[in-house]
Amino acid sequence: MLRDWAFILPQLSIFVALTIVPLILAIPYLFTDIAQFNDPQINGVGLRNFLALFTDKSVQADYLPALRRTLVFVFLNYTTVYIFGLTLALMMYEVGFRGGFFTIVYLPLMVSGLAVGYMAVMLFARETGTANLLLMELGVIKEPFNIYSAKGTAFILPLLVGWRYAGYNMAIFLSGLLAIPSETIEASIVDGASYWQRLWRVYFPQMMPAFIMATTMCLIGSFTVFDELVAMGALYVNPEAKLLSVLFFTYGFQVERLGMGMTLAMETFLPLILVGIALQRLQRRLQY
């Protein structure tokens, strides 16, 4: 037992010090007006930060649009998990594993979120976007897309983030599919089940852990998407790309509302963590 602890402790102490301890140490600051990291004067303000979401107009004006954009993004990004990840995994499963194609699908994951954001700008900026110019040349579209418009950001961003994580989600679903005992699939074929029936009655129920895994990762990941937004100008020029993560960052590092920023982050993410833990438990129950 002592031996176990000797091996566990080095990493565990770093983990606790950098993940758990900050969360606990932050709690007292949530009740203060701390403005920046080396604020010389910190005053207690009671529950003001917690209630700001419901009472403070200026906070609402920042928070609510960001929340709306974030929810739209989370929803659309979640659909790309299936459009890209699940579809590609099912296809790969039916025609057999293709290493070359896997390599290409996984390639965007080697690219930073920042670079993916700049790729979006490079492809879909209104006047200079390569994809815009190409599609207009081919006569596919009449009007160019505009990455800096509300609609442009809302639709192009999830598309590219989905594209980036396609390989990752495909791997999750594919490993879920490969774990299905082949007897059950053969039995359903012999019994004359159509492909559609096989999907819903055989594949999906047995892939439940994979679905939950992909959901957890996508949920947490999309709520904290940041790098792509910076590339799209969220910190300065493009208000349409201001999602919640950008708001928390700005409050902490740019506009001197650190205490408020931390409180809002806590209020936003605590329910999310509970959902995440519930999903994890469900996944483990299904796996063993």
Place this chain on the structure above:
Amino acid sequence: MPAMSFVPNSLFRGRARKVAVRVVASAVMVVYSILTVFPFYALIIRSFVPTKESTKLHLWLPKTQEVSMEAEVGNLAVFYNLDLRDLKDALGIPQTEFIMARTRLREIAAKYELPEDRIRAFFAGFYRYNGWKTLLAGRLYGTSFWGALLRTLAITVCSLALLILLSIMTGYGLAGLRRRYQMTVYNIYLLQMVIPGMLILLPQYMLVQAFLRLFPGYEVEGPTRTVLQMLSLVLINVKGTALSVMIFTSAISSIPQDIEHSAMIDGASSLQYLRHILLPLLKVPIASLVVIMLPLIYNQFLEPYVYLDPKNSTLLPFTQSVVGQFSTNFQVIYSAIVASTLPMVLVYLIFRQFFVEGVMAGAVKG
């Protein structure tokens, strides 16, 4: 329906269907591959396209254009980051000479009695390559692209090596998950997966800065500061993730305990067992962890952006400074994106076999 007539019929239908499925699937794969590769291709091309031509479609490298003798040096400096000191050096004009922004190249040739061909030679390939030249030769906020690359590699290599070591130790300590405290520790690490990085960023930054005394303007200065800042990133990278713990705990649990017992009977210490018996058996999980964590660590943006001074920045924060500095020169920006992406993509393409196998093995664990 009699069985005899049913079977051949369904066999035929099955085969025709299989062929159809294969054709459709191949088509989808080809289209998807093209769509995936195209952004990379377009990005590389765009790094050679001068900003003034960026509203035209370029699917191939733009033709080399000569710099017009009527061009004003001021415009070349503003839009193409021409360094006047370089120009003076190359043309043998003393640095003390002042050249007005509105001066045309022809006027420079006349004033200093230089052959125009010499100026043309200096400007050979100027429009096509000025993005790359500006990026690779330039300095920004006290660092260069190469310095940033070097720091990125240093942080990535140190973090990965330390992460592997620490994670194996954790996995060894947790193997079997038989005791209550082992389960508790395991569950603590699982929390990592659901705690959003953005939530802990602000307090974590506060803690690390206070602990390592790294507030901008704090008393620690010079190389110590650089080392401490890079150290704080390494610590964040090696703190362990749900994935690292899951991978090694399950890998080490699956190794029969008899091996450990017999090693102990032969007088091996825990560390010797780890080093000589466990390590060689863990090649697959190690590869798995490396191929999943390598791109994540290499492509880290938020933490270095926050923790590092601009002069100590790694590739991605440096890229972001390039964008801020040269916001009107798309060529430099896209060159910076390509340059910061290329090393990782090359490593991936060279070791693709490991990546594909490692990711599939890791996905099974997750």
